[in-house]
Each structure stands twice: as C-alpha cells, then as structure tokens.
Amino acid sequence: MEERMEMTGAGEFPAVTKPNYDRFEELKAFDETKAGVKGLVDAGVVKLPRIFIRPPDELALEKLNSHIQTHFEVPVIDLAGIDRDDRRKEIVDEIGRASERWGFFQVVNHGVPATVLEDMIEGILGFNEQDHEVKKELYSRDCQRRVRFSSNFDLYKTRAANWRDTLNFDMLSPDLLSSQALPAICREATMEYTKKIIELGYTLFELLSEALGLEPNHLKGMDCAKGCSISNHYYPACPEPELALGTSKHSDPAFLTILLQDHIGGLQVIHQDQWVNVHPIPGALVVNIGDLLQRKVPIESVCGVCGEEGEPILHVLKQCPFARQVWLLSQLGLRSDATRADSLASWAEEIMKPHGEEELSVFFIIAWSIWKHKNEYTFTGVKMTPFNCVQRANKLLVDFHNANDRAVPESITEVSSWSAPLGNLFKVDIDGALHLEDGNARVGVVVRDHNGDLIAAMSKRISHTLTAALIEAIAARECLKFALDLGIQEIILESDSINIIRALTSQEENSSFESLVLDDVKTLSFSFHHCSFSHVHQ
Known part of the structure; x- marks a missing residue:
C-alpha cells in the first residue's frame, strides 16, 4: 500500500484475447460491482481475470530483462540539521544532484512523526478492509468529486488494468479537511498526515528553489505548492502476480510527489534505462520531481524516445538521435542532421529532386517505421534498435507497392x-x-x-x-x-x-x-x- 501526495499548481504466456472475448463488457462488469480488486479477492478468485493480464509483448520483454541486475541505489537525503547554515548548504547540494540525475530521492529526519505515517497507513488499510456496502457509497469515476473510491482511473483506456484500488482526496483545502467529507475511519489520520506533508512540501520547495540558485520562496511564489491531492493505493494479494502490475509505468504530471511506502515495497524507478528498486526505509518518504517541475515545456513537447524537447513530428523523424541512426543505416544513407529542411514537405522535395518517386517511397516507409517505433515505445515500453527499425522498413517495401491493390475489408x-x-x-x-x-x-x-x-x-x-x-x-x-x-x-x-x-x-x-x-x-x-x-x- 502507498500514499502519494502531489503538489499540483521469450517464454509462453497466456492468451489475452479470444474470438468471443468482449473486453469492454468485462471491464464494465467489473466496474459496475463497485467492489474493486478487493471484491475479487473476497470472492475467492484463483485465476487472474483477463482484463488484468499484461500483453504478451510486455511479459516477454520483462522475462528477457529479468537477468539484468543493477548496482544503483536511489539517493537518501538526511534533512537533520536543516536549520544550520553549513548543513543546509549540504542538503541543498544533495537535493540538487539527486533531482538533476535521478528525479527521485528518499528523505529521512523530515519532521513528520513516525506515528503520523503509521496512523495513515492503518487508516487506509481500515478503509479498504471495510464491508463492500460501506465503500461503494464513495465509488465514482467523476473526477469532480473531491473524495472518491475507484479501481483504475484509466480502466477503459489501458491495455491491461492494474491490480489496485484507490481512495482519492483531490485538491484538499482547509475547508474540506474541516468537513465531514473524509471517511470516518481514516478522517483524523488523514487530516494530521496532510498537515504535516504540506509543511514538508513547503520545505522541499524552498530547498529546490535554492538548488536552482533562486530565492527560497521562488517556487512557492509561483504557486507550485498551491493545492494538493492524495492518492491512497491499496494492493491486495494477487492470485497470479507474475501476470499483472499494481501500477504501470508512468510519470507524475504534478510539480512534486511525496510518497509513503509500507514495509512491503515494490516501487521501482527508471534510471539510465534500468529499473531500480526503491527499498523501503522505516520512516522515510520518497520524493519525485514531477513533470511540471522538471521542464518548463508541456509534456507533449518532450520526445518519448530520447527525452529531449521536441515531440513535433519533425523532431521525431529527423532530429531525434534514434532517427538519425536509422537514416544512416537505411539504403538511402541519409544524414538527417545535414538537411536544412524546416518541414516534412520541403524535406520530401529534397529527396524527390535527385532520386525520383521510387526513392521517395523508400523515404516515406522509413519515416513510417520510425514513427511507429515512437508510438510503440511511448505507449508499451517496447524499444527496438535502429537496425531493427530499418529491417522492418525493408520488409514493408513490397507491401507499399501493393497497397493500392488491396481489397476493401469486409468489416468496413x-x-x-x-x-x-x-x-x-x-x-x-x-x-x-x-x-x-x-x-x-x-x-x-x-x-x-x-x-x-x-x-x-x-x-x-x-x-x-x-x-x-x-x-x-x-x-x-x-x-x-x-x-x-x-x-x-x-x-x-x-x-x-x-x-x-x-x-x-x-x-x-x-x-x-x-x-x-x-x-x-x-x-x-x-x-x-x-x-x-x-x-x-x-
């Protein structure tokens, strides 16, 4: 189980689909129980329902990489002595390095009492272990509700549902905290936890401001700390844990996330293309630099392949390091960084003039293969080498020439x-x-x-x-x-x-x-x- 507070300003695997499998209907049936995955556990399921089984390509990739071991350890920063000038400078430097190199770190001696953390975990456990009839009163997919219980906010959008239930407290404010909106079983614990975590959040924003060479109140003055939300994730025992995930790969869209793990662990972060375990430390809190704080640009303008700014199509196909390698390895042997073309149209014209339509066809197929790889990597995590990307393009050449002769599918x-x-x-x-x-x-x-x-x-x-x-x-x-x-x-x-x-x-x-x-x-x-x-x- 975990609590997250976001500051917002090649083996054999089970078949996931069958001809008579209606995934939407199965998702809907699960959703309408309003019981979440805890309801499935209480019902005694011994086989993982299909909606939770990860796609074969994900499972195969995980098995392929299972032998990889990493020596990396997520940085742990001790906030003790933060009021002493000499120690504060050390802490600021440590946070700056961890934020720049990792985007993640753990903090200890952070000022939030251990009893507050323990009470919060116990309160959320108590909520989830209540009778189903009590919890379903809060079950909702209405994002406008400040307090809501659900399973998978993106249930109808993902390739595989996650094995978790979540109790959300969104955009908490003093007015809400003083009301009766919070579940009684965890109300007192949540109010105290929220107060302490917000105080820690203010401190972290000050330290981050100083690490950036700014005045301590700079990020707070930009309203980075204005508003917050708590997502309380609950992961009951899974009948086939090797086939499912509690939480899929993602990034946090807020400014800052402060995460409380229980003693079981399971959280991983990616560092230098390797998944690294965040080992639970008694009393520690995990800090994640969110997307809004990492960059001063919208998330959509960040390339999903190389991580650089420039998600627009011209970057993906021409400027991205992956794309540049593909063009060099291709039969065209292009140096995509040598052209001055500022649009796809002008670049295509450059190819057309000396080579003609045949080479232009090859150009478009290679471009398609690069773009498809971008989508595959962004949405499924499947990454191929530039050489394999070229191989796929070559195999598609025959299909390209025959494309106009294909019959219209009967399904239209x-x-x-x-x-x-x-x-x-x-x-x-x-x-x-x-x-x-x-x-x-x-x-x-x-x-x-x-x-x-x-x-x-x-x-x-x-x-x-x-x-x-x-x-x-x-x-x-x-x-x-x-x-x-x-x-x-x-x-x-x-x-x-x-x-x-x-x-x-x-x-x-x-x-x-x-x-x-x-x-x-x-x-x-x-x-x-x-x-x-x-x-x-x-």
Missing part, C-alpha cells in the same frame, strides 16, 4: 447517406479540403447525437500538407481529439475517404505516409468506451 461499414446513430452514440463526420493555389488545407469536424441534433463543430487550418489522403488522416486525428475535449466517450467516426477507413479498420500494417498520423488515430481510439469507423458515400 458503408452507408449511402447520413443516418442518426443508435442509442447514446455520437456520430462525428470529418472532411478535408486542399487549396491548390497556396498548398494549405482545412479540416472540418461535425458532431451530432442520436437525434441528429448538432452538438458541436470545428474547423482548423493546416499548412504544408502533401496529399489529400494525409489531409483526411489529419482530419481523423483532429476529430478524436475534439471529441475527447468535449468529453464524449462513445462515437462513430464517419468519413467519405474509403482509403482512410480501410487503413483504420484493417489489422494489417499500412505503410503509406498518412499512416504516421493514422497510428495516432488508432492510439487515441483506445481512449473511448466505444469508437468505430464508418465509410459514407459523398
């Missing part, structure tokens, strides 16, 4: 005219138009409900596009992003582009250039409870 839904969706579904129609005179384009999205009533619409201008197919692919991506912004969870995406719908519904690898964008569409589709694709005649 076709309609001859617009019709309202059934039930609570929303239908989202997309379209893209290219203006030949300036090379710019515009994509449009229209959202209607089951009555055919207009819910929302959006139009967006895009520049420097290459093909009509790419415009349609971008329209599909913008469509899903727009639907997510609206909070819609059940949609049918409808387009008059048969090639786009074919690519989105096919299980085969699509090696066309627009598939760089369509990979994003497929990934976004997992964020919905229901997302299907339909072709409509223009």
Whole structure:
C-alpha cells in the first residue's frame, strides 16, 4: 500500500484475447460491482481475470530483462540539521544532484512523526478492509468529486488494468479537511498526515528553489505548492502476480510527489534505462520531481524516445538521435542532421529532386517505421534498435507497392447517406479540403447525437500538407481529439475517404505516409468506451 501526495499548481504466456472475448463488457462488469480488486479477492478468485493480464509483448520483454541486475541505489537525503547554515548548504547540494540525475530521492529526519505515517497507513488499510456496502457509497469515476473510491482511473483506456484500488482526496483545502467529507475511519489520520506533508512540501520547495540558485520562496511564489491531492493505493494479494502490475509505468504530471511506502515495497524507478528498486526505509518518504517541475515545456513537447524537447513530428523523424541512426543505416544513407529542411514537405522535395518517386517511397516507409517505433515505445515500453527499425522498413517495401491493390475489408461499414446513430452514440463526420493555389488545407469536424441534433463543430487550418489522403488522416486525428475535449466517450467516426477507413479498420500494417498520423488515430481510439469507423458515400 502507498500514499502519494502531489503538489499540483521469450517464454509462453497466456492468451489475452479470444474470438468471443468482449473486453469492454468485462471491464464494465467489473466496474459496475463497485467492489474493486478487493471484491475479487473476497470472492475467492484463483485465476487472474483477463482484463488484468499484461500483453504478451510486455511479459516477454520483462522475462528477457529479468537477468539484468543493477548496482544503483536511489539517493537518501538526511534533512537533520536543516536549520544550520553549513548543513543546509549540504542538503541543498544533495537535493540538487539527486533531482538533476535521478528525479527521485528518499528523505529521512523530515519532521513528520513516525506515528503520523503509521496512523495513515492503518487508516487506509481500515478503509479498504471495510464491508463492500460501506465503500461503494464513495465509488465514482467523476473526477469532480473531491473524495472518491475507484479501481483504475484509466480502466477503459489501458491495455491491461492494474491490480489496485484507490481512495482519492483531490485538491484538499482547509475547508474540506474541516468537513465531514473524509471517511470516518481514516478522517483524523488523514487530516494530521496532510498537515504535516504540506509543511514538508513547503520545505522541499524552498530547498529546490535554492538548488536552482533562486530565492527560497521562488517556487512557492509561483504557486507550485498551491493545492494538493492524495492518492491512497491499496494492493491486495494477487492470485497470479507474475501476470499483472499494481501500477504501470508512468510519470507524475504534478510539480512534486511525496510518497509513503509500507514495509512491503515494490516501487521501482527508471534510471539510465534500468529499473531500480526503491527499498523501503522505516520512516522515510520518497520524493519525485514531477513533470511540471522538471521542464518548463508541456509534456507533449518532450520526445518519448530520447527525452529531449521536441515531440513535433519533425523532431521525431529527423532530429531525434534514434532517427538519425536509422537514416544512416537505411539504403538511402541519409544524414538527417545535414538537411536544412524546416518541414516534412520541403524535406520530401529534397529527396524527390535527385532520386525520383521510387526513392521517395523508400523515404516515406522509413519515416513510417520510425514513427511507429515512437508510438510503440511511448505507449508499451517496447524499444527496438535502429537496425531493427530499418529491417522492418525493408520488409514493408513490397507491401507499399501493393497497397493500392488491396481489397476493401469486409468489416468496413458503408452507408449511402447520413443516418442518426443508435442509442447514446455520437456520430462525428470529418472532411478535408486542399487549396491548390497556396498548398494549405482545412479540416472540418461535425458532431451530432442520436437525434441528429448538432452538438458541436470545428474547423482548423493546416499548412504544408502533401496529399489529400494525409489531409483526411489529419482530419481523423483532429476529430478524436475534439471529441475527447468535449468529453464524449462513445462515437462513430464517419468519413467519405474509403482509403482512410480501410487503413483504420484493417489489422494489417499500412505503410503509406498518412499512416504516421493514422497510428495516432488508432492510439487515441483506445481512449473511448466505444469508437468505430464508418465509410459514407459523398
């Protein structure tokens, strides 16, 4: 079990899916019990339900790396003597080094009494071991509720659910703490724990400010310490622990996370591409530098492969060290850092002039392989070498030449005219138009409900596009992003582009250039409870 406070300003593995396996229905059935994983344990399960079994590629990768041992140890910083100038300078230096090199460290002698930590752990254990009927009153997926109990906030979005239940106290304030909103069984412990952890948080922000060469109150003055939330994770005994995770790989989006482990441990952090155990130390607290404090840029602008700033497509395909190695190893032998092209369109033109369309096709396939690797590594943790990335591109060359001859899959839904969706579904129609005179384009999205009533619409201008197919692919991506912004969870995406719908519904690898964008569409589709694709005649 753990409490987290965030300052916010090649073996054989079980088959995960079967032809008659409806994952959504199984997730829904589990969710509707409002009992969480503790309810499964209480029911006496001896086999892990399929929704919790990790994908075979993850299990295989873990087994492959299981022999790797690391000598790394997460830094432990003693805050004793912090009020003495000489010792404070040492502590500031230690925190600066740990934050820069690790982003994680443990603190001891931090001023939070051991009894406060013990009472908090006991209080959360007490809550989770209550009768199901008591806990389910707080069960909710409504993020607006400040106090809520649930299992997996992202239950419907991940490839495998985590084996944990969580009691959340969001955006705690003095008003909430003085109310009766907190569960009685852990109310007193939570109030005292929160008060002490907030005090420690202020101290840590002062030390971090000084480590950055700033005035002690600088980060506090930026409201980095304004507001907080507590996530109390509970991990009951798992029937097949080798197949599941309590918490998947992630980063914390807040400024600072202070984490209390129990004596069992299990927390790991990644350091120099190796997973390192955070060994429990009696009375210690784990500190994680969150995404908002690590960088002054949005998370989306950080490359998921190399960790450098520059998530936009040009960085991923051209500037990322991984991409540069791929281009050099490829049959094109390109030095991607030598070109002055400032857009994909201008870079493609450079390739087209001396080599012609054949080499341009190879260029696009290599670009697709690089982009696909980025998505695989970002969302599943599967990483390949640059050489393997080139090998995959070479194997796709034949597919690329035959792509236009493929038959339309039977699974595509076709309609001859617009019709309202059934039930609570929303239908989202997309379209893209290219203006030949300036090379710019515009994509449009229209959202209607089951009555055919207009819910929302959006139009967006895009520049420097290459093909009509790419415009349609971008329209599909913008469509899903727009639907997510609206909070819609059940949609049918409808387009008059048969090639786009074919690519989105096919299980085969699509090696066309627009598939760089369509990979994003497929990934976004997992964020919905229901997302299907339909072709409509223009």
